[in-house]
Amino acid sequence: MSFMGDEYGKRTLDFVQRIQGLTNYEEICPVIMQELAWFGFSCVTSFSIPGPGCHLKDSIWLNNRPAEYVDRYAEKNYVIHDPVLKELRRTMNPYSWGDIREGRDLKKSERTIIDEGREFGAYDGLVIPIVNLTGSISLFSPCGRDPDLSPRARAALEVIGIYSHHALTRALVRRQREEVVHTPLTPREREIMQWVAIGKTDEEIAGILSISMTTVTSHVENAKQKLDAFRRTYAVVQAIRLGEISL
């Protein structure tokens, strides 16, 4: 297989492959930032438009715009007045801040919101709207001093934004699930899982502990349930991850 496209296509397909292999939030973020840097973006905010009663700050998936800027943005409720976001009422296709500045007659207050990005060196940016399967809308929005916003770059960034958004939300949902407190194992279950971890069958464990095999099986089944595992292999992985047993 030989690659036929230009640098934009090549980089983007490489990026997609790299990000598909990552599940850790901490690993995903630098890969995204590094890719955006190639296009001349220094900052990115990836967030979902908050639903009624929800706060913007709770629906940010990745952000490295300065905290003061984000605080002020949230405090002044710019999310409602920002002309860059208002554009979402007209289109779900990607657009740049420059498209809005040039294409629309902006009020002074609206221009101010865009211009405040200059405080941290962001003169232009791209907004990539993403409609989620639940119907909610998310934005992937990188910005920088003089980013590449050529048609090919925009096409590449649309793909990069979509994959980044889904990788980030997947990783965060996964982490949340793992943080859910599990019911701790009993000492006996822990002891038995320790034997399971080194590959003993229920029958062997029964022999070692001088108890019946049905008792062992029932302990293992209880442990599996507590560890949210269908199979014993995964139960062992979970038990190690949650610190119930060690190797």
Place this chain on the structure above:
Amino acid sequence: MVIILNGSERRKHPDHFERLFRLRYRVFVKQRGWSLPAMNNREIDQYDDDDAVYFLDLDDEENIQGTVRMTPTVKSSLLADYFPHLVESGHSPRSQRIYEATRYIVLPSQKSREALRLAKGRLLTVLLEWCLDKRLSHLQTVIDAGTLSSFVEITQQTMPLGLPHPYGGGRGTPGGGECMAFRWPISLQVLDDVRAYAGLAGPMSRFGEFGRPDRGSPRAPLH
């Protein structure tokens, strides 16, 4: 219920095909304004031959709630024939083990987001089960770039073949839209992802023995 019809069975199931071609005319020619060959309110093209395979999700009155057409890329590939520039990865758009999905419609009788998800889930699940049974390596398709996210959300395995490219506009896309191509590997992982999206625990079709937790590998093909 999702039924699977071969292109060679057109005479055997005239009613289903009549409804299908009329629906396609309504959706693609009338609503989306694509310039496609159409006759007597039916949309039929050169890929509707004996080798095409049709997936039809029917409601109780046998109305089509969802449909997709699969064609063997060795012979019939929209991507290879009309959109070769969408493939930037260097992969060949034609292969014995790759089928192409076209004429994809999901239009549940009941209009709600939930009904849409269920209809889409049913169709894609049977499609994947069939692909596994055929021992395909991939399915590929050309999509409107705006819908990429919905496929990536269903499965992370969605592989773009290139970047979005502009295409000429029909009525629905003034000034043109953007399209791109992607592939799904045919694997138990993707089937699991699709089933999870559809909210299904078990198989949807007679092909659906795959992916049951107690089965390591697909059994021999059924036909």
